[in-house]
Amino acid sequence: MSRLVAQPQHIVVIGNGMVGFKFCEKLVAKAQPGTFQITVFGEEPRPAYDRVHLSAYFSGTTAEELTMAPVEWYAQNNINLHLGELVTSVDATTQTITTHKGESISYDKLILATGSSAFVPPINGVEKEGVFVYRTIEDLDAMLEYAPKARTAAVIGGGLLGLEAAKAAVDMGLTTHVIEFASRLMPRQLDEAGSEMLKRKLESLGISIYLNKSTTAILGEPGVEKMLFADGSELNVDMIIVSAGIKPRDELAIKAGLAVGPRGGIMVNDNLQTSDANIYAIGESALHGGMIYGLVAPGYDMADTVVTNLLGGEKTFKGFDMSTKLKLIGVDVASFGDAFASPATSRSIVFEDKAKGIYKRINISEDGKYLVGGILVGDAGNYNMLLQTVQNKIILPQDPEDLILGSRGGASESAGAGVMSLPDEALICSCENVSKGDICSSVTDGTCTDVAGIKKCTKAGTGCGGCVPMVNDLLNATLKQMGKEVKKVLCEHFDYSRQELLDLVKVNNIRSYDELLHSHGRGDGCEVCKPAVASIMASTWNELILKQATIQDTNDRYLANIQKGGTYSVVPRIAGGEITPEKLIVIGQVAAKYGLYTKITGGQRIDMFGARVDQLPDIWEELINAGFESGHAYGKSLRTVKSCVGSTWCRYGLHDSVGFAIQVEERYRGLRSPHKLKGGVSGCVRECAEAQSKDFGIIATEKGWNLYICGNGGAKPQHAQLFATDLDTETCIKYLDRFLMFYIKTAEPLNRTATWLNKMEGGMEYLRQVIVEDSLGICADLDREMQFMVDTYACEWKEVVNNPELRQRFQHFINTPEPDPSIRFKPERGQKVPVV
Amino acid sequence: MIQTPPSADRLAAVSFWFKAAEVSAFPENGGACVKYQDQQIAVYHFAKRNEWYASQNLCPHKQQMILARGLIGDQCGEPKVACPFHKKTFSLLTGENLNGECYHIETYPVKIEDGYVYIGLRD
Numbered sequence: 001m002s003r004l005v006a007q008p009q010h011i012v013v014i015g016n017g018m019v020g021f022k023f024c025e026k027l028v029a030k031a032q033p034g035t036f037q038i039t040v041f042g043e044e045p046r047p048a049y050d051r052v053h054l055s056a057y058f059s060g061t062t063a064e065e066l067t068m069a070p071v072e073w074y075a076q077n078n079i080n081l082h083l084g085e086l087v088t089s090v091d092a093t094t095q096t097i098t099t100h101k102g103e104s105i106s107y108d109k110l111i112l113a114t115g116s117s118a119f120v121p122p123i124n125g126v127e128k129e130g131v132f133v134y135r136t137i138e139d140l141d142a143m144l145e146y147a148p149k150a151r152t153a154a155v156i157g158g159g160l161l162g163l164e165a166a167k168a169a170v171d172m173g174l175t176t177h178v179i180e181f182a183s184r185l186m187p188r189q190l191d192e193a194g195s196e197m198l199k200r201k202l203e204s205l206g207i208s209i210y211l212n213k214s215t216t217a218i219l220g221e222p223g224v225e226k227m228l229f230a231d232g233s234e235l236n237v238d239m240i241i242v243s244a245g246i247k248p249r250d251e252l253a254i255k256a257g258l259a260v261g262p263r264g265g266i267m268v269n270d271n272l273q274t275s276d277a278n279i280y281a282i283g284e285s286a287l288h289g290g291m292i293y294g295l296v297a298p299g300y301d302m303a304d305t306v307v308t309n310l311l312g313g314e315k316t317f318k319g320f321d322m323s324t325k326l327k328l329i330g331v332d333v334a335s336f337g338d339a340f341a342s343p344a345t346s347r348s349i350v351f352e353d354k355a356k357g358i359y360k361r362i363n364i365s366e367d368g369k370y371l372v373g374g375i376l377v378g379d380a381g382n383y384n385m386l387l388q389t390v391q392n393k394i395i396l397p398q399d400p401e402d403l404i405l406g407s408r409g410g411a412s413e414s415a416g417a418g419v420m421s422l423p424d425e426a427l428i429c430s431c432e433n434v435s436k437g438d439i440c441s442s443v444t445d446g447t448c449t450d451v452a453g454i455k456k457c458t459k460a461g462t463g464c465g466g467c468v469p470m471v472n473d474l475l476n477a478t479l480k481q482m483g484k485e486v487k488k489v490l491c492e493h494f495d496y497s498r499q500e501l502l503d504l505v506k507v508n509n510i511r512s513y514d515e516l517l518h519s520h521g522r523g524d525g526c527e528v529c530k531p532a533v534a535s536i537m538a539s540t541w542n543e544l545i546l547k548q549a550t551i552q553d554t555n556d557r558y559l560a561n562i563q564k565g566g567t568y569s570v571v572p573r574i575a576g577g578e579i580t581p582e583k584l585i586v587i588g589q590v591a592a593k594y595g596l597y598t599k600i601t602g603g604q605r606i607d608m609f610g611a612r613v614d615q616l617p618d619i620w621e622e623l624i625n626a627g628f629e630s631g632h633a634y635g636k637s638l639r640t641v642k643s644c645v646g647s648t649w650c651r652y653g654l655h656d657s658v659g660f661a662i663q664v665e666e667r668y669r670g671l672r673s674p675h676k677l678k679g680g681v682s683g684c685v686r687e688c689a690e691a692q693s694k695d696f697g698i699i700a701t702e703k704g705w706n707l708y709i710c711g712n713g714g715a716k717p718q719h720a721q722l723f724a725t726d727l728d729t730e731t732c733i734k735y736l737d738r739f740l741m742f743y744i745k746t747a748e749p750l751n752r753t754a755t756w757l758n759k760m761e762g763g764m765e766y767l768r769q770v771i772v773e774d775s776l777g778i779c780a781d782l783d784r785e786m787q788f789m790v791d792t793y794a795c796e797w798k799e800v801v802n803n804p805e806l807r808q809r810f811q812h813f814i815n816t817p818e819p820d821p822s823i824r825f826k827p828e829r830g831q832k833v834p835v836v
Numbered sequence: 837m838i839q840t841p842p843s844a845d846r847l848a849a850v851s852f853w854f855k856a857a858e859v860s861a862f863p864e865n866g867g868a869c870v871k872y873q874d875q876q877i878a879v880y881h882f883a884k885r886n887e888w889y890a891s892q893n894l895c896p897h898k899q900q901m902i903l904a905r906g907l908i909g910d911q912c913g914e915p916k917v918a919c920p921f922h923k924k925t926f927s928l929l930t931g932e933n934l935n936g937e938c939y940h941i942e943t944y945p946v947k948i949e950d951g952y953v954y955i956g957l958r959d
Binding site: 064065067069070071072073492493514523524525526527529530531549550551553554557558562564565566809812813814815816818820821822836 | 856857861862863864865866868869870871874876879882884885897898899900901902905906907908909910911912913915916918920921923925937938939
């Protein structure tokens with residue numbers, strides 16, 4: 001076929017996985033418009049998604065969030081995307097492909113990015129119901145559907161993917177077993193000792209690990225019930241996930257007569273060309289130098305190589321470092337460079353702490369000059385730096401053990417002088433091929449001022465994300481070199497930290513957000529600075545929250561907790577958890593009258609769900625008339641002060657913990673703070689109020705009260721630390737006042753007290769000096785400021801109930817009083833729950 | 837007077853202007869929800885810029901009828917709304933999600949006449 005010179009080359013890409021997508025992205029970014037016409041075939045029903053973070057799907061990340069780019073992106077870039085369409089044959093002589101729909105298309109260049117499928121070993125019974133592979137979102141959906149019927153799951157394969165699958169099984173709430181054929185976990189990345197450490201860690205999390213175990217049969221009718229092993233043992237399971245390795249998708253290449261390896265994989269040269277020069281293979285289907293690369297970074301590098309060559313440039317793929325770092329079920333695991341360097345050519349330094357579950361090994365060249373590789377388990381904090389040290393052949397310091405132990409003083413203080421000691425060519429983001437020089441110059445030339453900007457303009461950190469901490473370090477170090485102060489500014493609208501803004505508000509007597517934005521900020525504000533400033537205003541002036549309703553987060557704007565479906569829940573304050581029978585009856589009556597779902601909360605209160613926004617003032621009115629106030633179960637404010645039974649009833653109680661809890665809760669109710677605050681008071685050392693898991697916990701002793709501070713439950717639990725012992729009630733309150741006010745004035749937004757303390761230089765000892773010994777000379781201020789808060793407290797719900805103008809704001813539509821017609825409920829266990 | 841500068845083709849697509857409510861009924865620097873037949877439309881008043889925007893009330897992330905109750909503001913000058921549920925933000929000029937995710941919202945032109953807010957709708 002003859003054609004005009006100006007006609008664009010037709011590139012056909014088979015496969016729309018991460019690498020296939022990356023190829024398209026790189027090609028459209030680098031090619032002149034009109035040089036290429038691109039057609040993509042993907043057999044899955046959805047566009048390319050992030051398979052590296054697939055396990056996040058089990059902890060709530062949606063398929064959309066995993067998507068690399070939406071369908072519209074392909075259209076915007078003139079890419080003809082065919083989803084759910086399988087290419088069934090390639091004819092290399094006529095340069096055409098045919099799909100299962102019978103469509104034929106000719107190509108100038110063909111890119112095979114067909115990826116891999118799960119390798120399923122030929123085990124008897126592997127076809128049974130309840131056996132899954134872990135590869136696509138459809139696989140995950142099938143597992144999620146089956147999991148409710150199962151209690152235990154076994155994962156066949158203890159490699160990287162197998163352990164990811166084990167995490168998925170744990171996330172689905174299943175008792176999880178991992179079966180590995182080899183003598184260690186992650187045999188490609190870890191040595192015996194590293195595997196042993198990982199195994200202990202995973203076992204402590206409740207996962208059973210079996211090594212040297214080969215599955216011979218799967219029994220059960222119709223679904224999985226039992227596994228049999230070669231050593232004669234057996235295991236009862238309800239579900240099996242096979243994750244024993246990958247198999248390159250080379251069937252199309254074989255059919256087309258392209259050369260493949262003896263154990264699969266499409267053979268390619270250094271330009272990623274297959275045995276047909278017009279056909280390329282990239283990603284997990286390509287066999288280069290006898291290697292299949294099952295990681296995303298080499299796949300991206302292959303895509304870049306082909307794009308460069310198509311555009312007339314010169315680049316060859318020279319193999320790829322298989323270094324990798326990941327977090328497996330909360331455990332850091334990394335392996336870099338030559339992880340298993342033989343003792344003949346190198347020596348190893350090993351650090352092991354079995355109590356903490358940390359194993360570190362570094363391999364050093366025989367002459368002691370260079371780092372060649374290593375393994376990290378339990379703490380991979382310095383992975384990036386170590387990897388850079390290997391890749392850039394940085395001369396090691398005199399005491400190379402400092403690399404894993406940290407400097408212990410002495411002559412080699414400069415060991416690993418940080419990121420800035422790297423050469424400019426050092427590759428920081430291996431997924432996107434971004435060097436240290438690229439990142440630093442994007443900062444020095446003024447293009448980027450934050451990590452988000454660097455990600456956008458250099459693409460660093462947008463692949464696996466592993467280099468983001470290093471990008472951040474580079475950013476800060478570069479800014480510092482430029483003489484710019486690296487400070488924690490609130491957002492793009494204010495060049496101040498929260499603490500600075502609080503001082504400005506106070507010193508300049510600024511009473512509104514608009515005033516502050518006008519005098520010290522720019523733009524229109526955003527969802528970060530508005531609530532932060534609202535909190536500052538409340539902590540300083542303690543005026544009615546609804547005076548500035550539109551800068552409040554939605555719960556503060558409507559003084560209740562928003563729930564699924566757009567209704568709210570109301571949680572009357574029950575200070576210390578003490579309530580009279582009469583009041584209990586009122587809560588029941590109100591809930592019944594408005595048809596609310598009721599539940600006991602974790603903070604000794606009763607939550608009533610399903611109130612429409614227009615019902616809120618009516619509900620509050622009834623509660624207030626019965627002597628209640630609605631409570632702060634929302635907002636960055638004091639929630640509850642939990643108490644145990646205390647000395648009035650309990651035979652062990654030393655003091656009246658209930659009375660004290662009520663006193664403390666009433667003192668700090670309505671107090672706005674950088675994050676929520678929770679407290680607890682226990683009447684004796686048995687600690688039934690769990691006060692040590694709170695921001696402040698008070699525990700009775702023979703002589704008074706012990707005060708614990710800066711603890712929290714939640715995602716990252718941390719115990720509160722003992723601050724002072726045997727205090728009388730008055731001193732205890734005084735210290736609490738100062739502690740809370742100091743926290744309010746100095747913490748960053750959304751930092752709980754524990755995080756605040758963790759970042760504080762000098763830690764608890766410093767805090768004790770400030771609060772007890774008044775080392776900063778601010779205690780009189782702190783005392784006065786807290787007393788002002790206590791004295792000016794007003795019930796914010798009562799204000800709404802009694803103010804017709806405020807009350808008017810509590811309706812869904814502005815142009816009609818009718819409620820939101822989209823709210824729907826269904827019955828469940830005798831109550832109503834939202835339909836969403 | 838057109839308060840939001842929409843592109844010419846968007847204005848051309850308006851087949852009629854729905855008279856929503858008086859200007860004074862809307863909060864300053866915040867959103868409010870307007871009902872038109874079966875539709876819920878969120879209207880936002882940027883008082884400092886003296887600009888008005890409107891979008892669908894449904895947040896496409898978790899299908900919640902809620903955007904009118906979100907915080908408004910700007911990202912590098914581009915007006916936006918943040919959904920109160922999970923803080924997904926959307927441009928009020930283009931309706932595009934600004935967190936790099938692939939859903940977007942419908943936006944509508946707004947005009948102010950004789951103290952009333954009008955929303956430009958299509959059939």
